Amino acid sequence: xxxxxxxxxxxxxxxxxxxxxxxxxxxxxxxxxxxxxxxxxxxxxxxxxxxxxxxxxxxxxxxxxxxxxxxxxxxxxxxxxxxxxxxxxxxxxxxxxxxxxxxxxxxxxxxxxxxxxxxxxxxxxxxxxxxxxxxxxxxxxxxxxxxxxxxxxxxxxxxxxxxxxxxxxxxxxxxxxxxxxxxxxxxxxxxxxxxxxxxxxxxxxxxxxxxxxxxxxxxxxxxxxxxx
Amino acid sequence: xxxxxxxxxxxxxxxxxxxxxxxxxxxxxxxxxxxxxxxxxxxxxxxxxxxxxxxxxxxxxxxxxxxxxxxxxxxxxxxxxxxxxxxxxxxxxxxxxxxxxxxxxxxxxxxxxxxxxxxxxxxxxxxxxxxxxxxxxxxxxxxxxxxxxxxxxxxxxxxxxxxxxxxxxxxxxxxxxxxxxxxxxxxxxxxxxxxxxxxxxxxxxxxxxxxxxxxxxxxxxxxxxxxx
Amino acid sequence: xxxxxxxxxxxxxxxxxxxxxxxxxxxxxxxxxxxxxxxxxxxxxxxxxxxxxxxxxxxxxxxxxxxxxxxxxxxxxxxxxxxxxxxxxxxxxxxxxxxxxxxxxxxxxxxxxxxxxxxxxxxxxxxxxxxxxxxxxxxxxxxxxxxxxxxxxxxxxxxxxxxxxxxxxxxxxxxxxxxxxxxxxxxxxxxxxxxxxxxxxxxxxxxxxxxxxxxxxxxxxxxxxxxx
Amino acid sequence: xxxxxxxxxxxxxxxxxxxxxxxxxxxxxxxxxxxxxxxxxxxxxxxxxxxxxxxxxxxxxxxxxxxxxxxxxxxxxxxxxxxxxxxxxxxxxxxxxxxxxxxxxxxxxxxxxxxxxxxxxxxxxxxxxxxxxxxxxxxxxxxxxxxxxxxxxxxxxxxxxxxxxxxxxxxxxxxxxxxxxxxxxxxxxxxxxxxxxxxxxxxxxxxxxxxxxxxxxxxxxxxxxxxx
DNA sequence: AATGAATGAGTTTTCATTCAT
DNA sequence: GATGAATGAAAACTCATTCAT
Numbered sequence: 001x002x003x004x005x006x007x008x009x010x011x012x013x014x015x016x017x018x019x020x021x022x023x024x025x026x027x028x029x030x031x032x033x034x035x036x037x038x039x040x041x042x043x044x045x046x047x048x049x050x051x052x053x054x055x056x057x058x059x060x061x062x063x064x065x066x067x068x069x070x071x072x073x074x075x076x077x078x079x080x081x082x083x084x085x086x087x088x089x090x091x092x093x094x095x096x097x098x099x100x101x102x103x104x105x106x107x108x109x110x111x112x113x114x115x116x117x118x119x120x121x122x123x124x125x126x127x128x129x130x131x132x133x134x135x136x137x138x139x140x141x142x143x144x145x146x147x148x149x150x151x152x153x154x155x156x157x158x159x160x161x162x163x164x165x166x167x168x169x170x171x172x173x174x175x176x177x178x179x180x181x182x183x184x185x186x187x188x189x190x191x192x193x194x195x196x197x198x199x200x201x202x203x204x205x206x207x208x209x210x211x212x213x214x215x216x217x218x219x220x221x222x223x224x225x226x227x228x
Numbered sequence: 229x230x231x232x233x234x235x236x237x238x239x240x241x242x243x244x245x246x247x248x249x250x251x252x253x254x255x256x257x258x259x260x261x262x263x264x265x266x267x268x269x270x271x272x273x274x275x276x277x278x279x280x281x282x283x284x285x286x287x288x289x290x291x292x293x294x295x296x297x298x299x300x301x302x303x304x305x306x307x308x309x310x311x312x313x314x315x316x317x318x319x320x321x322x323x324x325x326x327x328x329x330x331x332x333x334x335x336x337x338x339x340x341x342x343x344x345x346x347x348x349x350x351x352x353x354x355x356x357x358x359x360x361x362x363x364x365x366x367x368x369x370x371x372x373x374x375x376x377x378x379x380x381x382x383x384x385x386x387x388x389x390x391x392x393x394x395x396x397x398x399x400x401x402x403x404x405x406x407x408x409x410x411x412x413x414x415x416x417x418x419x420x421x422x423x424x425x426x427x428x429x430x431x432x433x434x435x436x437x438x439x440x441x442x443x444x445x446x447x448x449x450x451x452x453x454x455x456x
Numbered sequence: 457x458x459x460x461x462x463x464x465x466x467x468x469x470x471x472x473x474x475x476x477x478x479x480x481x482x483x484x485x486x487x488x489x490x491x492x493x494x495x496x497x498x499x500x501x502x503x504x505x506x507x508x509x510x511x512x513x514x515x516x517x518x519x520x521x522x523x524x525x526x527x528x529x530x531x532x533x534x535x536x537x538x539x540x541x542x543x544x545x546x547x548x549x550x551x552x553x554x555x556x557x558x559x560x561x562x563x564x565x566x567x568x569x570x571x572x573x574x575x576x577x578x579x580x581x582x583x584x585x586x587x588x589x590x591x592x593x594x595x596x597x598x599x600x601x602x603x604x605x606x607x608x609x610x611x612x613x614x615x616x617x618x619x620x621x622x623x624x625x626x627x628x629x630x631x632x633x634x635x636x637x638x639x640x641x642x643x644x645x646x647x648x649x650x651x652x653x654x655x656x657x658x659x660x661x662x663x664x665x666x667x668x669x670x671x672x673x674x675x676x677x678x679x680x681x682x683x684x
Numbered sequence: 685x686x687x688x689x690x691x692x693x694x695x696x697x698x699x700x701x702x703x704x705x706x707x708x709x710x711x712x713x714x715x716x717x718x719x720x721x722x723x724x725x726x727x728x729x730x731x732x733x734x735x736x737x738x739x740x741x742x743x744x745x746x747x748x749x750x751x752x753x754x755x756x757x758x759x760x761x762x763x764x765x766x767x768x769x770x771x772x773x774x775x776x777x778x779x780x781x782x783x784x785x786x787x788x789x790x791x792x793x794x795x796x797x798x799x800x801x802x803x804x805x806x807x808x809x810x811x812x813x814x815x816x817x818x819x820x821x822x823x824x825x826x827x828x829x830x831x832x833x834x835x836x837x838x839x840x841x842x843x844x845x846x847x848x849x850x851x852x853x854x855x856x857x858x859x860x861x862x863x864x865x866x867x868x869x870x871x872x873x874x875x876x877x878x879x880x881x882x883x884x885x886x887x888x889x890x891x892x893x894x895x896x897x898x899x900x901x902x903x904x905x906x907x908x909x910x911x912x
Numbered sequence: 913a914a915t916g917a918a919t920g921a922g923t924t925t926t927c928a929t930t931c932a933t
Numbered sequence: 934g935a936t937g938a939a940t941g942a943a944a945a946c947t948c949a950t951t952c953a954t
Contacts, residue, residue: 037267038267038375039266039267039268040267042926042927042928043927043928043929044927044928052935052936053935053936053937054928054929054936054937055929055930055931055934055935055936055937056934056935056936058928058929058930059934059935063929064928064929065927065928065929066374066375069375069378070374070375070378073375073378073379073382074378074382076382077382077383077385077386080386081385081386081389084386084389084390084393085389087393113397113455114444114448114452117444117448117451118440118441118444120393121421121436121439121440121443121444122436122437122439122440123436124421124440125421125424125425125428125436125439125440126436128421128425128428129425129428129434129436129439132429135425138379138382138383139383139422139425141265141266141369143429146294146298147266147294147297147298150297150298150301150302151301151366152430154301154302154304154305154366155305155366155367155426156430157305157309158305158308158309158312159423159427161309161312161313162312165312165315165348169341183427183432184424184427184432184433184442185442185446187423187424187426187427187432188420188421188423188424188427188442188443188446189420189423189446190423191419191420191421191422191423191424191426192416192417192419192420192423193349193352193353193356193416193419194367194419194422194423195387195415195416195417195418195419195420195422196353196412196415196416196419197353197356197357197363197367198383198415198419199387199411199412199415199416200353200356200357201360201371202380202384204411204412204415205412206357208349208350208351208353208354208357209350211349211350211353211357212346212349212350212352212353213346214412214413214416215349215416216342216345216346216349217450217453217454218413218416218417218447218450218451218454219446219447219450220342220345220450221449221450221452221453222445222446222447222448222449222450223345223446224342224449225445225449226445226446227341243916243917243918243952243953243954244917246917249917270943270944270945271944271945271946272944272945280918280919281918281919281920282919282920282945282946283918283919283920283946283947283948284917284918284919286945286946286947287917287918291946292945292946293944293945293946493723494723494831495722495723495724496723498947498948498949499948499949499950500948500949508914508915509914509915509916510915510916510949510950511913511914511915511916511950511951511952512913512914512915514949514950514951515913515914519950520949520950521948521949521950522830522831525831525834526830526831526834529831529834529835529838530834530838532838533838533839533841533842536842537841537842537845540842540845540846540849541845543849569853569911570900570904570908573900573904573907574896574897574900576849577877577892577895577896577899577900578892578893578895578896579892580877580896581877581880581881581884581892581895581896582892584877584881584884585881585884585890585892585895588885591881594835594838594839595839595878595881597721597825599885602750602754603722603750603753603754606753606754606757606758607757607822608886610757610758610760610761610822611761611822611823611882612886613761613765614761614764614765614768615879615883617765617768617769618768621768621771621804625797639883639888640880640883640888640889640898641898641902643879643880643882643883643888644876644877644879644880644883644898644899644902645876645879645902646879647875647876647877647878647879647880647882648872648873648875648876648879649805649808649809649812649872649875650823650875650878650879651843651871651872651873651874651875651876651878652809652868652871652872652875653809653812653813653819653823654839654871654875655843655867655868655871655872656809656812656813657816657827658836658840660867660868660871661868662813664805664806664807664809664810664813665806667805667806667809667813668802668805668806668808668809669802670868670869670872671805671872672798672801672802672805673906673909673910674869674872674873674903674906674907674910675902675903675906676798676801676802676906677905677906677908677909678901678902678903678904678905678906679801679902680798680905681901681905682901682902683797700938702938705938726922726923726924727923727924727925728923728924736939736940737939737940737941738924738925738940738941739925739926739927739939739940739941740938740939740940742924742925742926743938743939747925748924748925749923749924749925
């Protein structure tokens with residue numbers, strides 16, 4: 001019966017190459033981890049999602065749950081790095097199509113740099129929105145569940161409050177709800193603050209004046225322009 | 229013996245008011261959760277950290293581990309909201325000292341708004357850096373452990389890469405390492421992108437063009453000014 | 457009442473005599489134990505049912521949960537013994553009131569003995585049905601809950617099967633459902649078998665022939681008469 | 685070593701079929717439950733008794749302690765039902781050997797019916813005495829422990845008292861202790877009363893007159909015959 | 913005498929992980 | 934190579950019991 005004469009049936013669980021298996025397992029793991037979070041996800045879940053048995057997950061997933069997550073994180077982080085790197089490489093390539101670049105012009109010609117940044121961000125966001133699961137594994141423990149909701153709500157409250165403050169300042173088209181317009185700006189602002197807090201925790205300055213100054217330098221000109 | 233002259237010693241196993249106990253338990257929980265993450269932290273750990281027995285943690289912590297975390301999240305989020313709210317209220321109060329404000333002047337006079345934002349951010353960062361544990365519970369599942377490290381590393385790589393790109397553009401004082409200077413800017417930038425991604429996932433637009441456009445509007449003027 | 461100057465207020469939680477307290481606690485315990493079973497009932501439940509604090513339950517209930525149950529069992533068993541004892545005493549008392557008993561007459565005069573037994577059984581059942589909680593504590597661990605239900609169902613199946621067999625034999629009034637009539641007889645029969653099994657386990661014979669013979673001797677004449 | 689010549693030793697941790705495992709687990713559970721009662725028995729106890737690990741008990745025992753007990757109850761109740769059912773089927777089969785049965789004779793011919801009942805009871809008791817554990821799970825929560833003893837004692841007192849009453853009435857061979865002879869009869873009588881009380885609680889009449897009447901109808905003729 | 917507060921000890925249940933086939 | 938079966942270890946949660954007031 002192992003020598004099943006019916007090939008279709010025999011191939012139902014065909015032997016895959018190690019690379020294919022690993023990809024299969026990692027894909028399943030990213031999915032499961034992003035839905036349930038690392039701890040609430042069980043190796044059984046991963047195995048089922050991958051359509052293989054649990055020992056397979058161990059064989060092709062690094063041998064332990066932690067290592068499996070580690071590999072997921074690495075792979076997804078690399079994925080997010082691609083657009084950034086391309087933006088880097090594009091300095092001469094991708095941005096050139098726009099027009100004839102004079103070699104004489106310095107690398108940081110105004111419009112060129114702006115285009116490059118915009119282009120890079122666009123690619124970054126495109127990757128993000130098309131790989132929500134992977135992003136989730138990197139930036140959130142779980143996207144669902146009562147705890148994830150609670151965290152999300154808490155953060156939302158902060159963003160909303162900031163949006164409320166900004167709304168009073170921004171110039172909005174007549175008829176538009178200023179809060180609605182201010183919300184993404186607030187989300188970006190709060191996110192930037194979190195990013196700086198991470199930097200601070202990782203060894204950067206922890207002087208509130210310095211941190212606030214840095215953030216102001218980055219965003220104030222833009223915000224100022226958004227005001228009437 | 230009841231009139232013990234050394235109250236501190238006598239009170240080793242003292243009966244506390246429910247409010248005190250709840251604070252004691254929440255403080256311990258925030259600490260433990262921020263170090264080990266929700267799942268790796270055990271109720272025993274929380275009890276030990278609080279210096280009470282496990283049933284106390286259940287009695288004063290909401291009756292379940294999830295509810296305990298929920299209360300931590302709420303309390304810490306409220307703490308972070310304080311500086312933001314004060315920034316709001318300060319429009320007339322805190323910012324007035326700056327000078328004589330003519331009632332005729334609009335509320336969003338340029339320098340005033342800038343000062344207010346800077347002031348709010350400063351307070352926000354001050355709270356953040358002085359309550360790292362609370363911030364951690366809200367924004368990171370764990371600050372330590374091999375997984376937290378892996379996530380941190382993955383993010384760092386992204387920030388570093390972005391910093392590398394920015395470094396080529398920024399004007400830095402002679403002798404300074406441009407990458408070092410660009411790093412916090414990159415951290416803020418990446419954080420802002422994450423914030424927008426959250427907004428996108430929560431119902432905002434998921435068009436990369438829109439997202440990139442929003443972020444550019446916010447940060448490009450500032451970045452442009454940072455360039456020579 | 458203990459010379460309290462403010463009787464009404466003081467009596468809200470008045471100090472009861474130890475005997476009253478004990479009765480209060482035992483009453484509550486019997487109730488709680490009969491509803492939830494010994495283990496599923498908590499001392500908190502007993503305290504709440506009794507309207508006192510938990511330490512009171514310990515003070516007046518014997519000092520431990522087991523001892524409390526033991527006291528419940530004893531009290532309720534004594535209660536069930538009363539009708540039996542009265543039946544015994546009634547040989548000369550309750551059944552004789554009619555007239556002077558001649559010493560010559562044997563104690564086991566036919567109709568007299570029958571009346572006495574019927575009288576005793578009636579009193580026994582009267583006590584049983586009016587003290588279901590107490591009976592429950594003695595004969596069932598719990599009267600409710602999914603497990604009690606399961607046990608009850610299992611027993612019912614046996615009784616029903618026996619009733620089915622008996623129904624084929626009994627003579628019933630025209631139009632009556634023989635199974636309905638046979639059911640209480642079956643219940644008594646199965647109960648008698650259980651009683652003998654208990655006796656057997658407690659040291660009586662365990663020869664099935666002997667056990668069956670004993671039961672046949674007791675019930676066959678009656679059953680035979682119930683057949684046409 | 686895979687070709688171990690001593691299979692018994694080699695199979696110490698053998699893989700069993702699910703059916704075998706389930707039986708193994710249920711057997712152990714019935715045993716443990718019958719000794720310690722449901723609540724005092726721990727899943728560890730069951731696992732140890734079965735010689736397997738606790739997860740096995742969960743895998744093959746229904747997934748929860750309650751479900752495990754439920755399965756025990758069902759299995760043991762089915763076991764007890766077998767002799768009853770056989771008694772039913774034996775109407776023509778098992779009782780035939782006795783003699784030449786004329787088809788013309790009605791199914792409920794006196795001696796035949798009596799033989800059938802006796803036969804059924806004998807089988808019932810045989811099952812009971814050879815499966816004390818199973819019977820215990822069904823009819824007693826625990827067979828040992830201080831509480832089980834207390835309940836047993838309380839019931840015994842009632843049976844003894846009844847036996848004392850009966851002893852005065854029964855005709856016994858010279859030299860025999862009437863109480864000893866009356867005890868199993870009393871046990872059956874009290875058991876029958878309990879059975880009727882169950883029937884009463886399950887929806888039957890709760891009129892003591894009716895209950896006493898039913899029981900008298902069943903047992904009085906037999907008792908009467910036991911008297912001189 | 914009476915109680916609210918506190919705890920030690922134990923139990924059910926779940927998984928990551930590994931053999932034997 | 935692949936799997937079903939099996940387990941060791943841990944963690945949430947409860948409760949009988951006892952102080953300190």
